[in-house]
Each structure stands twice: as structure tokens, then as C-alpha cells.
Amino acid sequence: MSISKAQKRIINNINETVQVSHWHDWHWQMRNCVRDLNSFENLLGIELTDDQRQKFSHTVAEFPMSITPYYLSLINTDDMENDPIFRQSFPSVQELDMKDCDMEDPLHEDADCPAPCITHRYPDRVLFLVSNTCAMYCRHCTRKRTVGDRDSIPCENDMLAGIEYIRNNKGVRDVLLSGGDPFMLSDEKLDWLLGELRSIEHVEIIRIGTRTPVVLPQRITPALVQMLKKHHPVWINTHFNHPREITTSAKQALARLADVGIPLGNQSVLLSGVNDCPRIMRALVHKLAANRVRPYYLYQCDLSKGLSHFRTPVGKGIEILESLIGHTSGFCVPTYVIDAPGGGGKIPVMPNYLISWSTNKVVLRNYEGVITTYKEPDSYEPTFCDRNCDKCDLQLSLADGDERNSIGIEKLLSNSNDTIALVPRDNERHERRDE
Numbered sequence: 001m002s003i004s005k006a007q008k009r010i011i012n013n014i015n016e017t018v019q020v021s022h023w024h025d026w027h028w029q030m031r032n033c034v035r036d037l038n039s040f041e042n043l044l045g046i047e048l049t050d051d052q053r054q055k056f057s058h059t060v061a062e063f064p065m066s067i068t069p070y071y072l073s074l075i076n077t078d079d080m081e082n083d084p085i086f087r088q089s090f091p092s093v094q095e096l097d098m099k100d101c102d103m104e105d106p107l108h109e110d111a112d113c114p115a116p117c118i119t120h121r122y123p124d125r126v127l128f129l130v131s132n133t134c135a136m137y138c139r140h141c142t143r144k145r146t147v148g149d150r151d152s153i154p155c156e157n158d159m160l161a162g163i164e165y166i167r168n169n170k171g172v173r174d175v176l177l178s179g180g181d182p183f184m185l186s187d188e189k190l191d192w193l194l195g196e197l198r199s200i201e202h203v204e205i206i207r208i209g210t211r212t213p214v215v216l217p218q219r220i221t222p223a224l225v226q227m228l229k230k231h232h233p234v235w236i237n238t239h240f241n242h243p244r245e246i247t248t249s250a251k252q253a254l255a256r257l258a259d260v261g262i263p264l265g266n267q268s269v270l271l272s273g274v275n276d277c278p279r280i281m282r283a284l285v286h287k288l289a290a291n292r293v294r295p296y297y298l299y300q301c302d303l304s305k306g307l308s309h310f311r312t313p314v315g316k317g318i319e320i321l322e323s324l325i326g327h328t329s330g331f332c333v334p335t336y337v338i339d340a341p342g343g344g345g346k347i348p349v350m351p352n353y354l355i356s357w358s359t360n361k362v363v364l365r366n367y368e369g370v371i372t373t374y375k376e377p378d379s380y381e382p383t384f385c386d387r388n389c390d391k392c393d394l395q396l397s398l399a400d401g402d403e404r405n406s407i408g409i410e411k412l413l414s415n416s417n418d419t420i421a422l423v424p425r426d427n428e429r430h431e432r433r434d435e
Helices: 005-014 026-031 037-044 050-060 077-082 084-089 156-168 187-198 222-229 248-259 278-290 314-324 408-413 428-434
Strands: 118-122 125-131 174-179 205-209 234-238 264-270 293-300 335-340 345-348 354-357 361-365 371-375
Touching: 005 037, 037 050, 077 084, 118 156, 125 156, 156 187, 187 205, 187 222, 222 248, 248 264, 264 278, 264 314, 278 293, 278 314, 293 314, 314 335
Parallel strands: 125 174, 174 205, 205 234, 234 264, 264 293, 293 335
Antiparallel strands: 118 125, 335 345, 354 361, 361 371
């Protein structure tokens, strides 16, 4: 594969004896990650002001920098301050502007950690943090607390303890590998890990969250995808935030994954000054779909420390969704979510298309603003559900349809128990009743 003029310049500035073939070697890319300001300037052929250099020094003392040469080559130096690649990769002094709402661990991942490397928040799935290492330090990372001095791979004992936790919890059917980036593990280590998980009978789905197709597409080698193919069903979620990130190299990486039957999804983060524009997001989801990647989530930027300059009002996300729903294919529309502070999980925040309803009619509006109605059945007798599936006449007929206890809103809707309300812990009114 050929490389661009900017990439050739970076290769020459690193070392004139470096061959073009080295550019396509992900190990070479990682060895030559840009971590200091002098390298950043030399490789791009630019010179920052004294003020910019001083602000950079203050920022990296708190939040380090690491950029792959590949991703560095995508920066538009003619309009660097407004460039989406630059803004996602280069430290900004705005990261030091801490707000009262900023939190070290806004999603309470550490609090929901019952075993090493495991976050267990939802009943049937777990997050398995298998690496703290990333190809690049994204400036909008929700796990900025782990960047830098703890940039390491969890020890084997911790990973074995995580696997054992999954093995002992038969309700876990879905395991999401994350980090850091799982693809920073060697092929051999990842092969071993996937094999261990595949040996657990109740684990149906293995998902991998990675940003390497975006910042290090060279990592998606033929050997890697053939290894992944052995462990199907494997799903992969990528993290493209801007259409300019979908380069020829990124397209090749995505094609390699899709060609071995790996379903691909994308999780974008809504970032001020990067992609908070309906036209940009529409171009992104269309490019993703054209490369066999389904837009999965659009995240509201988390309340992690140092991200306040990236956060937009929720209304901006709603505006973007309004520009997509009805204006493009349904599978191109991601679910807009807020990952609730305190560990509440992902909460969908979508435009409201249900205007009103009565006993037998609902009033709806479409993307054009057309208001219409839908007639409800005059007589509907629901099947009374007492959770006794053996006597149900709906022909469930699922040999592996294991029953489980309902929780949350599902519990309130269920006929199988007498719960009529969910009461927050430490409710003062209820505490007075117990006195």
C-alpha cells in the first residue's frame, strides 16, 4: 500500500534509513509514538509559539501525550487549531480546567469491580479490562485516571482471577474485552484469553472494544484476523469520531475484520469542536455503513476530569439525531446515550416522537413534523405472566430459556410479584416509618 507525502516526510524525519515497509508495521508505529513536543514539531515540520509550548508543558505534567506516527500524519497543519485529529490527540491546557462536576471515575467502574479486571454492572454481561495500554492517548478518554504511570498489562494472576469470576457466574453470557485496548496484547496472549473464555459454556458472545482501526490500522494484520476467526462469535466495536479518520488504511483494516465474518459496530463520542455538527455526523455514519460498520452508540461526553471543553449540551445530540432519523437508513442511526454518573449504565436519550395517548389511540409525529395517530386494539387480553413458564401457552419452546428474576422497571411491569414501587435507599419518609 502506498503512503502519503505527509507520511513520507514523517518517516524521513524519524530516520532517513527507515523503509516505507516499516510504516505498515504496527510494532514500528508503537516504538515511534510521539510523546514530546520537539518530536511533534520536527515530524510535522512546524514550530509552536512559546505560549503554546508552555501550556503544553503544564498539561502533559498531568495528562501525558502519545500519538502514533500514522495518526499524526492525518493532522492538517494549515488549520491545526481547528483540526479534529489535532484536537483529539494533542494536549490542551483546557484539560486542566477542572469543574465541580468532574469526577475521577464518573462511571463508578472501580466501585463495581467484584474481581480483578472485572466490572459487573448489568445482569448478563461483564466488562473485562485486559490491558491498560493504548495505541494513543485520546484527549477525551473517560479513563484518563489510568493514563501514563499505570500504562501496563494486567498480570496473569489478575486475568486468571477475572476469568474465574466469569466461570463462576453462570448468568454472564456476554463478555466485553476493553482497557486500554485489547489489541495491544500480542496475538498469542489474545488467542489464549479468547480460548479461555470460549471454554466457558455459558459465555455466548465475546466483544472487543478497540480504537486501533482508527489510530493504528496497521495492527489489524492477516494473522490477527485469522486468529480471531477461530473464536467466533466475536464482535468488535470501533471508535471513529470524524469522517476524516476513515482513511484508506482504516478501510483496509475494517475490510479484513468484516471479511472473516466479524460483525462491526462503532461507538462515537459527541465532542465539541470535533463532530458536534449534523453534517459531519451524517457523513461519518454513511462512511461507516459503506465500510460494513454499523453506527452503534453516540455517547454524551462523560464527566471525567479534564473533559469540560469537549462536552456539549444534550440538546446538540438531540439535534444530530433529528438530522439522522428519517433522513438516512435506519441502521445508520446510532443510539444516543448518557453513561450515567455513579454507575447507572447507558441511558438512551432520543427525540420524542410519541406526542400523546389515550385509552385506545396514540398520537405520533414523524421526522417531517407530520402528526398522525395509531389505533390501539379495542379489546386486548394479555397473557397473565406468573413466571411459571412450564404452564405458559405462548409456546416458548426454548430448551435453554433459563428463567431469571426481574429487576428495575421490568419488575414493576411484571405480574409475577406484588412490587408496586421502587424506593430509593435512605428515603427519609420510609425511614420515619421504621422509627
